[in-house]
Amino acid sequence: MLKPMTWLAKVLYWPLKPLVRCKIVPEPVAENLALDPKQPVFYISRTASASDLATLARICHKLGLPDPMEPVLIGNQSLSRIIFLEQPRVLWGSRASTDALQQGLALLQAHLQDPHFSAQLLPVSVLWGRAPGKENSVKSMLGESESPSWLAKLFIVLISGRHTLVRFSKAVSVRQIIENSTVNEETAHKLLRVARFHFYRQRLAATGPKLPNRAALFNSLLASDVLKKAIEDEAKSKKISIKEARAEALKLLEEIAADxxxxxxxxxxxxxxxxxxxxxxxxxxxxxxxxxxxxxxxxxxxxxxxxxxxxxxxxxxxxxxxxxxxxxxxxxxxxxxxxxxxxxxxxxxxxxxxxxxxxxxxxxxxxxxxxxxxxxxxxxxxxxxxxxxxxxxxxxxxxxxxxxxxxxxxxxxxxxxxxxxxxxxxxxxxxxxxxxxxxxxxxxxxxxxxxxxxxxxxxxxxxxxxxxxxxxxxxxxxxxxxxxxxxxxxxxxxxxxxxxxxxxxxxxxxxxxxxxxxxAAALNSINLIATCLLATRQHSLTRQELTTQLEFYRNLQHYAPYHSGVTLPEGSVSQWIDHAIRLKKVEVSQDSFGQIIQLTPENAILLSYYRNNVCHLFMLPAILATALLQHSELSKVQLINICQLLQPLLQHELFLQLDQFNAYIEQVLAQLQQHQLVETKGQSLQAASVQQVGHFMLELLAFNAQDVLQRYAVVLNLLQLHSPLTRAELEQQSHELAQRLSTLHGISSPEYHDKQLFATLINALREAGYCHSNEQNELEATAILLPLQQTVNGLLRADVLQTVLSIVKKKD
Structure with missing residues (x-):
């Protein structure tokens, strides 16, 4: 039965080329399908159609897949490479059935005869246009039919041919099917039913459900019990008629609804x-x-x-x-x-x-x-x-x-x-x-x-x-x-x-x-370079220093990943830097020692936005780096305890979530040691010596936690020394103190101007039990706040801590 269709498909192969433009998914097809080149491929599609077959043949040729019009030889038996589930509608009379059942049985039996034969059944959907159609539409009987007649298909190809979607689904192993079932007509029927349902869902996924008439949709909504009651309540509360309230509801639907x-x-x-x-x-x-x-x-x-x-x-x-x-x-x-x-x-x-x-x-x-x-x-x-x-x-x-x-x-x-x-x-x-x-x-x-x-x-x-x-x-x-x-x-x-x-x-x-x-964060050249350069006082690094730090960050996320869903940029680190230069995100100066990559004052402020997109990925490593720089030596247990103490606040503010918290910390510490940012001293760890490159790299990493820890210190010291405070007072004083800190220490970061971050931190402190509300609805510090305050204070640079404490004490 397929021979006349194959002949017609070959006739249509070239005339259809200028009329058809296809979007093929998934891309790239070969990598996503992962077909075994040693085993034959059979295609299964919904409706028998010469235009579908000709289009599929062209696509398969382009993708290097087997030609669906060529038969598959199994011993002395020749099997059609494509199986169609149903015949198209006819202009008069009833539709004939396809040979799908017989083809399916033949394919299953071929596997029984040859134990080494394992065909791959590849479902392919060819959708001419992506229009979902409309409910109760005359078009649904013509151009939007799932199995159109040859006349309707002619118009579909002419109108929608250049908006064709071809979707390849994952191949099914026929060998696995026969291992779990008995080879008989019932098994073939079941396979075909599953395939029909698959193609139904594929079409629905690509087009969406049929669209209702807009006026009919509004009428059905207004007729619902929920809106009827809401309209009645509106009429009573505003002392207007039901008709007027209904008109107002209709006006709101016009304002809201998509078209x-x-x-x-x-x-x-x-x-x-x-x-x-x-x-x-x-x-x-x-x-x-x-x-x-x-x-x-x-x-x-x-x-x-x-x-x-x-x-x-x-x-x-x-x-x-x-x-x-x-x-x-x-x-x-x-x-x-x-x-x-x-x-x-x-x-x-x-x-x-x-x-x-x-x-x-x-x-x-x-x-x-x-x-x-x-x-x-x-x-x-x-x-x-x-x-x-x-x-x-x-x-x-x-x-x-x-x-x-x-x-x-x-x-x-x-x-x-x-x-x-x-x-x-x-x-x-x-x-x-x-x-x-x-x-x-x-x-x-x-x-x-x-x-x-x-x-x-x-x-x-x-x-x-x-x-x-x-x-x-x-x-x-x-x-x-x-x-x-x-x-x-x-x-x-x-x-x-x-x-x-x-x-x-x-x-x-x-x-x-x-x-x-x-x-699922995406690391890219801009947010990574921003993370490196913003950590320096002059917002500049030599190209070699920047390259070294970027390679460290790439390895850190590769070998101690925050999550498997995080993606890394492609290409070499040198290409990342060249890309940022081309986008004019950084400037380059040259002297006798080589290139210097730097940020202008304006770009330094703007690039903090991109750094903040991914700051959560480096926050815990930065806190570890900060702790090691601020203390002469710490054990792994002490470092983990510091991170665990801060984790509830970081989770609330940065939405941190690690499946294996302690294991992640140990992986990060291993990478710090691997890159010689950290040294072992007996059972403890310490920062690399000041003379080593690793010490400078550790300082760059530590900077990523600086703004967060400074804001924490502002709120914690205000709470510890001045509670009880109303929530409004604490938010206002925290914001003012942070602004002064920003001025005195030259900090240019968007979050210092964001009052909402202080409100978020205060919520986190309440939820974690570090403060509570008294009878006057004022916030008071609890006993467990002091260890947190002392820990955070111990992570600040001496000059910043002195500024925070001196300003807080002046509030007395």
Whole structure:
């Protein structure tokens, strides 16, 4: 039956070439598929189609894979290399069945006859266009059919041929199938059923669910019991009619809801492809396979990235689209809903959210119901748990509103598992970084406008590389079962009651998400060079010194990794430095002794942002280095104790999370010894002598903990010497003291202007029991604060400690 189709596919091979442009996933195909070249490959696809076969043949030729139109010879038997599960629809009459069952049986029996034969069955999906289609649409009977007739396929190829997606899935070993099953017709049927379900999920993953009519969606939402009650309450509270309250609810839906259009995605894909080439040397994507695995298991995906820049909205959706998956609906700040950007974002899947729901019960009800509808329909969703962009480069403390609504949506009866995917987004240049420091110093945030967009466009240049690292997913269902074993019981009252466990559980979940974002951090040439140069007083190093320190940091993260999800930059250290020079992040001067790499005063402040993106990776090594520099000698046990004492505060502020804490500390100490930064003295360790290069390298490493330890010292000494203090007084005095410290010691770091960091530290101290609130709601130090204060004071440089103590004592 395949012979006429193969003949037609060969006829169409060249005429189709100008009409078809394919996106192939995963990339690179050969490395991801890991096929055994010694064993034959068979392809399995959904619908018998000459155009599909011709397109697949061209792609296989390009990738160096076996030709699907050529048969496979097994002894004296010739088997077709491709298996189609079903025939296309016909213009009249009923569809015939394919030879898939007979081919499957023949393939299984061939394995029984030859014990050395082990075929690889490679599923391939050919999707002509990525349009999800619309519910109750006439198109679903024509161009959007999964098995279109030859006439419908003709129009599909002409209209969507240049937007074709071809996805190769992991090959299945036929030998393993027969080892676990009896070779008979039932086994072949089962194999084909599994394959059909696989292709259904592949299509759903690539296009997303069918889109509802926008007006019909709004009417269904307004007709829900939850919104009916909210509308009635709104009418009573504002003394207006039900009709007026309903009109207000409809207006809110218009403000919030996305207007997803596949045509916008096509235009956006082309525009962004051009934009990334203008902006970036390239995009680095890591661990994208985790998304395909989740989709294949039928999971609802919620992307939870960190938030560095407005570019995040575009970058992550673009990357997901090019992973062969449907772009998510995106929670965007209402500040981005300005003409014409707001319209473009809305049609690209953005739904808009106000900064606060406080006091507006109708808005809260409308938004929750809309979000719940997205989940129930099966749309992937993306939101930023930080709420806003980080101005310092560190992760912000998470906002839990969207997470809480996600959990509540699950309680309302979603029949699929939900997985939260943390995403680390990194840049070698953030377009808004120049404005962040001025905002931290007190300048008001500029309102987004079309003028700002044009201003940004005029400044387009090469910004280096962009990084998208997908972290370890969190199964929301499993997480809830672990935290609240009887959470499913709350589903019965999900519409009327908020479970008492919701807030603390969501708070824990938000922390785990931030920890996993940091575990997927991307080290790059800019943040590593910033980490090195900012540690020097003059923000300069010889090229040889910089090269040596960078090689040490690379080896430190390779042999004592913070986490397996952390990625290292490619290329040599020399190439990293040349890359930073080309991006004008550093300046180079030359004398008779060689090159000096340095930062201008302006760049020194800006590059602290990029250093802060990855400061958590070097924090514990820096504390170890600091302890060894400040004390003549320390045992491993003493060093581990110092780190453990500070760990609760670091975990709260930097979202540190290590699976094997003590083992990690020992690995770091081993690397310090390996690179001769540390020496052994009996049973203790000490810093390398001042005359050795290792001592200078240890000082550079130690600098990474300086700002954190100084802020800790400010708050701890104020608490110890002046409590009780109101929270507001402690935050204000801490901020003022830090500002003075910054002036006296020439510290230029964004976090010294960030009042929120002091509030975060005070929360961490309370949670760890270092202070508590008295009857007047003032903060008082507890007995365990003194050892912490003494430890931190012992890690400060003498001049800085003297400044802190003298200023604190003047507060008396």
């Amino acid at each position: 997803y259009r596949e045509s916008t995605l096509r235009v956006g894909d082309r525009f962004l492809g051009w934009l990334w080439k203008k902006l970036y040397s390239g995009l680095k994507i890591n661990n994208g396979q985790v998304l395909t695995d989740l989709v294949q298991k039928g999971h609802e995906i919620v992307y939870v990235p960190c938030h560095r820049s407005h570019m995040d909205y575009l970058l992550l959706s673009y990357v997901i689209y090019h992973q062969g998956l449907a772009p998510p609906h995106i929670a965007a700040g209402i500040n981005l809903n300005f003409w014409p950007v707001g319209t473009f974002f809305r049609r690209g899947g953005a739904f808009f959210i106000r900064r606060s729901f406080s006091g507006d019960k109708l808005y809260s009800a409308v938004f929750r119901e809309y979000l719940s509808k997205l989940f129930s329909k099966g749309y992937p969703v993306k939101y930023y748990s930080e709420g806003g962009r980080s101005r310092t480069g560190r992760l912000l403390q998470p906002k839990t509103g969207m997470l809480a609504m996600t959990v509540q949506a699950l309680l309302r009866g979603i029949d699929r598992p939900i997985s939260l995917v943390p995403v680390y987004l990194g840049y070698e240049h953030v377009m808004e970084v120049n404005t962040y420091l001025t905002e931290l110093k007190g300048s008001s945030k500029k309102k987004e406008s079309i003028g700002g967009v044009f201003s940004a466009v005029r400044k387009l240049r090469d910004y280096g590389y962009g990084y998208v690292n997908f972290g370890q997913p969190i199964s929301l269902n499993s997480f809830l079962t672990q935290q609240v074993p009887d959470w499913r019981a709350a589903a019965e009252t999900a519409d009327t009651q908020k479970p008492v466990w919701l807030n603390p559980t969501v708070a824990t979940l938000s922390t785990v998400i931030m920890q996993r974002i940091n575990q």
